[in-house]
Amino acid sequence: MKHKLLLLSLLCFAIVAFRSVEDSLFVVPSNFPKPVYNFSKNSLTANKIQLGRALFYDPILSRDNLISCASCHSQFSAFTHIDHALSHGIDDKIGFRNSPALMNLAWQTSFMRDGAINHLDMLALAPMSNPDEMDENITHVVFKLQANNVYPKLFFEAFGDSVITGEHTLKAIAQFMLTLVSSNSKYDSVMRKQSVFTSQEKNGYVLFKKNCASCHTEPLFTNDNFRNNGLAIDTTLKDFGRYRATKNPSDSLKFKVPTLRNIEFSYPYMHDGRFKKLSQVINHYTNGIEKNRTLAPELQKAIELTSNEKVDIIAFLLTLSDKSFLFNPKYFYPKEIFSKTVKD
């Protein structure tokens, strides 16, 4: 009986300990809402995240084994491709959209500028198969991973099965992407009453709430919706945004409202990367709106800002930078895994 009790208490302890390890892998920031991602169907483990991180940085996902996810999503630029207006992929090909920054994806209901991807698990399939990006396919990727000398072991450690599947490959990549949470900017510390805005930032925040927050909603700084923000169409790209995915004329020229977190580091801006500077973005909203059929209701009335107010808004936007995210070692290239590959 005593033994049984001891065993039971040990078991309870193990469960509690395991739970807390699992919980620490993904913490919902205190000022954030409940995530959208269904973790019960892909519960996080350290091994799965580590596998996903290896896959994220491994060019094995591309046809020529030279392009990785990280090629167009580098950490220091909030996981987008700095200085590249349009995605730059395989054989130096140029895609037709600006690669989106990757963060706080557990709170997103659809993915890509046009929302064509309905689940985070399925996100990696798109760049993997795009002929201008990685030009591969998941079936062949799984074949290459199975033949590789480290991945069968990593998959076994993660999923208890060294037979690699598309499902496990995608779920592992999704797990790593889920851990990309940015929630420690100055803005966040002000919200948590651990810090205060300067008077300029404070004024910028007031102006932001008045003019921008209806689409770039706090605390994620996106309403996760699609809007036509009045950009004149680029006649070389002819990108009609969400219309491409839904073929619904009322979706013409609408694009996913991007988060503004780490905006200081994720230039250039807009779906086609047409603006290099935040000042150009603000000037677009005050002076550049092209009125057409699907223009966002929020932009029907002109936004008026003095030049000082514009500077104040930018000062506020800079408080959304999160260095602990941009330089967090847990997102770095996993050299401990890849150095083994070379040795073997």
Add this chain to the structure above:
Amino acid sequence: MKGKIAVFLLFFMNVYGKTFSQTNSIQFSIIPTFGAATLHLSDSAFYANDTTHLQLTAVKCYISNIQFLKNGKLVLEEKNSYHLVDASEINSLKISINNQQNISFDQLKFNLGIDSATNVAGAMGGNLDPTKGMYWAWQSGYINFKLEGTSALCKTRNNEFQFHLGGYQQPNDCLQTLCFPINNSSKINLRLDVQQILQQIDLTKTNHIMSPSAEAVLVSKIVANAFTIYKN
């Protein structure tokens, strides 16, 4: 001794279990045909008397959510019912459905394609694994039905035609629910006549559907009508 009994018991259970499952299951076969002829998917499969040099290279579909009804009421349904039927894979054409309690029925019901809830549920394994080639990449969603081949009627590259039918959102939801009155039998033969599909499509005009659209819905309905219960 105990070990021997256990081994014997296991052996007995195995033999008995097998016989049991054979008598208490429904053998559901899908028979792809071209008119009355058996369907051949190979490079030399030109059909006689066909001036269009029709050749078929792929016929695949998802059959899901298999249910049996009696007097309009659900009496038996297969758990985790997702089957990838591939005309070139003989094993994929035979589905065995457990009917332990010998439940009697008079109607068969199933989906041609994958339901919308499964389409939005993230990465899946088994027959639903995206490596099976029945999942779109740039736009999330399963391909419900795939028909590929060549015909002189198609003024396309290598005379190819490709129908990848799918889409789970309105107004372009391609999922088709099929119902057939059937005899209460442990053998069901479902025929898919590809000739009937191609007779209703003008290959000179329609030869390339690869994303959700109104046209994909239309062709999905044509495909659904090409299924019949055969020699039941």
